[in-house]
Amino acid sequence: MAEASVKVRPGIGPLSSSVSTQAGVGIRSDLERLYREQGDRLWRAVFLYSGDRELAGDAVAEAFAQALRRGDSIESARSWVWHVSFRIAAGMLKDRRRTAALPPEGTYQLADEAPDLTAALKTLPPKQRGAVVLRYYGGYSIKETAAILDSTPAAVGVHLTRGRRRLRTLLEERDA
Template structure:
């Protein structure tokens, strides 16, 4: 497998003694994360990893707000996918679900004994860090639903599949999440 010249390795994953390099996410890679599923029989795990790692890492970063934790969750998801590769019908959906579950587990660990941060009084134009702060005030499922909807343009049905909830629950999570964000982000 030949890397494009513009691709720079960011992180590598070792599976069965073989190092699989990660590459920068391209527009095509982002389409994979947005729902253009790759059939398990059509590509090798190495090719799937190389083409989708950055997009899946971006999802994890948006869900967690912490790159180091996101890298761990993403790597764990790919390791799990590698173990189940022959049985996975929809690798993209499997990874999104695995990353969402991993992010939820990380939130539980990180915020078990932590109180919710108080809302910011002043924020006319949110910068990226401020957006992560605002998102961190949400419960993990609301945050996941909003990230999947507004950053990855997934439909209610796709979000429901990733979060393993009903589509009506997705609509409710998004509605309540937006209400909470409006309280935190006042004009």
């Protein structure tokens, strides 16, 4: 998988501060506000993608830590943090598959309003699962989803179509 690429313009975007001496404070407060607004939703999306509470927490925390280190060089903090969280989670899942370690006990348990949907999402291939979660849970457009997944809108469209078809089949089988 290609390394994450992020468009950056120093001094531009929601994390920039007009007074350089206050830049650190402004960046921190902007990220704190973003975390309060998006943190739970982002964690939930990464959890739905990965199926692992600890991994989701680690990925989200690391993404916000990286955003803080990058400071005002990030053009769109919200999109950047979502993108990086998913990239970190994907890397952690890839590492886990390489080591073939068993997940910790209770990793896949979560009180959920839609347990059948959550279980069905776990069966989708990673690209389909990522596209479905970002588009329908994260609320991103196809173009934004493609940017977060480092893909093309056409590929995301294919993943969404196949993912929806597979979810429909799985959920109908469970209802039957």
